[in-house]
Amino acid sequence: MKYMLLVYGAESCWTPAEREACMRESMEICKELEAQGKWIASSPLDSVTTAKSVRVREGESLVTTGPFAETTEQLGGYYILDVESEQEAIEIASRIPPASKGTVEVRRLADLPE
Secondary structure (H helix, E strand, C coil): EEEEEEEHHHHCCCCHHHHHHHHHHHHHHHHHHHHCCEEEEEEEECCHHHCCCEEEEEEEEEEEEEEEEEECCEEEEEEEEEEEHHHHHHHHHHCCCHCCCCCEEEEEECCCCC
C-alpha cells in the first residue's frame, strides 16, 4: 500500500543547525527505507514565502502569493512510501525528525481506475 506522509511545521521553529541535522537524519531514514524497498520519493519544500496559489474561476486563472491557507504550521515536505500497512506508515512517520516539532499527516494514496 502506498502512503504519503505530509510534513507540517512552523518554519521558524528550526535553527539552521537543527534544520541541517534534521535533513541528515531524514536522509538516513530514507536510505534505510530504500534498502527495504519501501521508499519511493521524498523532498523538503522551499520556504512558504515562495508559494503561489492558483484558482480557476469562470475560466480565469487567479494567482496569489502565499500558501493555500494561512496557518501556524506550513507544509514543509513529503515522503511517499510503499509499506505493508497503515500502522507501518504511522510508525515510520513517528521516526522522522519533523514529527518532534510539528505534525506528520499520514494518508493512503487512492487507487485510480484503470
